[in-house]
Amino acid sequence: MAFFTALGALVPLDHFGHYFHWHFIYLSLSNLIIILLMIATFLAAILAPFPGRKSRKEHQ
Amino acid sequence: MSTTEIDRQWTTRLRQRATGKLPPEKLLPDTQPTYVASWIYVFGVATLAALIMVIVTGCILAIRGPLWWHGSVYGHFVNSLHLWSVEIFFFTMIVHLWGKFFMAAWRGGRTLTWMTGVVTFLASIATAFTGYASQTNFDSQWITTQAKDGINATGAGAYFNVLNLGQMLMWHIVLLPLAAVVLTALHVLLVRVKGVVPPFAEKVEVHS
Amino acid sequence: MSSKRFRPDVDAPEYHGRYSPYDIIKEGTIAIVLVGLLTIILAIVFGSPDERAITIKTWSNAAPVDFATTALSELNGTSGTAQYGAPYNTASTGQQLGPLQLSKWVGVRIPINTVKDFVISPLRAMPSQPALRDALTQWISASTSTQDAWVANYTKAADKLTFTNSVVTVPAANAGPVPIFINDLTQMARTGALDQALITESGYYTTDYTRPLLFLADGAYLESVATKQHLLGTQWGMMNETGSYPGQAWLWLYSFWYQIPPFNSSWGANADVLVWGLMMLLSALLLLVPFIPGLRSIPRRSRVYRLIWREHYRDQK
Numbered sequence A: 001m002a003f004f005t006a007l008g009a010l011v012p013l014d015h016f017g018h019y020f021h022w023h024f025i026y027l028s029l030s031n032l033i034i035i036l037l038m039i040a041t042f043l044a045a046i047l048a049p050f051p052g053r054k055s056r057k058e059h060q
Numbered sequence B: 001m002s003t004t005e006i007d008r009q010w011t012t013r014l015r016q017r018a019t020g021k022l023p024p025e026k027l028l029p030d031t032q033p034t035y036v037a038s039w040i041y042v043f044g045v046a047t048l049a050a051l052i053m054v055i056v057t058g059c060i061l062a063i064r065g066p067l068w069w070h071g072s073v074y075g076h077f078v079n080s081l082h083l084w085s086v087e088i089f090f091f092t093m094i095v096h097l098w099g100k101f102f103m104a105a106w107r108g109g110r111t112l113t114w115m116t117g118v119v120t121f122l123a124s125i126a127t128a129f130t131g132y133a134s135q136t137n138f139d140s141q142w143i144t145t146q147a148k149d150g151i152n153a154t155g156a157g158a159y160f161n162v163l164n165l166g167q168m169l170m171w172h173i174v175l176l177p178l179a180a181v182v183l184t185a186l187h188v189l190l191v192r193v194k195g196v197v198p199p200f201a202e203k204v205e206v207h208s
Numbered sequence C: 001m002s003s004k005r006f007r008p009d010v011d012a013p014e015y016h017g018r019y020s021p022y023d024i025i026k027e028g029t030i031a032i033v034l035v036g037l038l039t040i041i042l043a044i045v046f047g048s049p050d051e052r053a054i055t056i057k058t059w060s061n062a063a064p065v066d067f068a069t070t071a072l073s074e075l076n077g078t079s080g081t082a083q084y085g086a087p088y089n090t091a092s093t094g095q096q097l098g099p100l101q102l103s104k105w106v107g108v109r110i111p112i113n114t115v116k117d118f119v120i121s122p123l124r125a126m127p128s129q130p131a132l133r134d135a136l137t138q139w140i141s142a143s144t145s146t147q148d149a150w151v152a153n154y155t156k157a158a159d160k161l162t163f164t165n166s167v168v169t170v171p172a173a174n175a176g177p178v179p180i181f182i183n184d185l186t187q188m189a190r191t192g193a194l195d196q197a198l199i200t201e202s203g204y205y206t207t208d209y210t211r212p213l214l215f216l217a218d219g220a221y222l223e224s225v226a227t228k229q230h231l232l233g234t235q236w237g238m239m240n241e242t243g244s245y246p247g248q249a250w251l252w253l254y255s256f257w258y259q260i261p262p263f264n265s266s267w268g269a270n271a272d273v274l275v276w277g278l279m280m281l282l283s284a285l286l287l288l289v290p291f292i293p294g295l296r297s298i299p300r301r302s303r304v305y306r307l308i309w310r311e312h313y314r315d316q317k
Ligand code: HEM
Pocket: B040, B041, B042, B043, B044, B045, B047, B048, B051, B093, B096, B097, B100, B105, B106, B110, B113, B114, B116, B117, B118, B120, B121, B184, B187, B188, B191, B195, B196, B197
């Protein structure tokens, strides 16, 4: 039990959140972070060099 | 018993169809076309891994019942695992969706792969919603009393009563996960049957 | 059927190129390990939200005037539930999708009579108290028009409703048993007995919270708590979670429509059904992208694929 007590959230997010409000857009900081991360991940996934090309050529 | 009689058996025919469509080397391939060289291909598998985490943590929550996690530190931790695996699941699924869209991965007879993907996405949204409705806390009180208006307005609320906890819990832990898992299995098998979609041709060519 | 025109957004060119080794099981195993680790880290660092449920007991103790006013609205038929229409009652037509009255056509499937289910039946479940018993007898033996007159007289004075010394008082004349009803229901609520009565109206075992949730949602208290948590529909609340946890960010498009005209202005009365209709249409479009000319050409025209398969195109040169 003590083990799982130790596993209790280190940075609990229970306090009232931070919100952004531009015109009609009203977004919580955490949702905003997730949406931006999703876009960044997508861009990184199509832009980052994919490893393993060399070994592929060697295989040929 | 003649061989033709064996060949005509339902069992034989089913086996031959299945192994014809999906021979072992297609089901579990050991090579890929070289154009499969981008991180974007990782997100289908990542979505699958997240779905497995969602199901495993959900099963642990189910062992002690829907109220356990409110009063147990261990239960609350399992709930946290369940929540974050769901966030990862949607995250990776949406990146996967964008990737498949920009590859137009429905080409070459893969429309059903795309369509099972979209239906899985919609089923997952419904699963997540019923999960929020089954939390038995303030969040579920608020979400269900708000969402009822939308669903009632379509007429569906008469049968799909979001204020009925037992009904929402059953949908969340039986019907919708079953649908999501079956759809996902179908989706992944279709990918294996069809193989990964080739890139657009440099120039538009005429095929015979 | 000899030679068909090649449609670049529908057909795929045949691949005659090279293959490279690929370990699908290893990839899957790595994915599960990494996703598992990430899940565990996020769970340890952030945990998950669990705001305790509100009860009618906590509500009526925190905001007794709001509770008593809500109880009156159930009795005089002005509450959200009392005026809802289908699937709860026939008080209104409900929302319409153009000429389609979807909810009305499906009809009353979860019947709720707020006077009976939210006020009279719970009061009858109270242990025998002479004054309340007499009040209930008086109510039941009166004609509907007399009942309506009592309620109307009480409602007229209800803006002066006070809660002092643990008693609900309204300076109303000729209100019959109504003052006793509202006060006793408030007392009942404050002990927690009303929570219990509403849940067990349909029997000992239940998993259905339709009645207590509707009652709770008719008051202002639930909404005031939700407002503090940024959960209102006008705050894109569908996407938000209590505290500062991430919520259902994937509902952004659904939440979006509620924030803009005409859904939040001239079409406001039917916003729910219109937004649902629109989202179903958009979902169908997503489902059918491979069949829709124009839409299915966006990937090829956008040329994002040149980045994804850049090594393939480099090799071809
Ligand atoms: C539970 C959710 C899902 C899971 C577990 C899943 C899993 C996968 C996997 C493992 C692959 C093969 C590897 C890859 O190319 O990434 C794949 C391919 C594919 N997925 Fe999904 N997917 C899901 C949802 C979706 C969604 C929402 C869409 C699109 C709307 C989609 C569309 C596709 C398509 C078109 C392919 C074929 C790829 C090709 O031929 O190159 N999937 N999926």
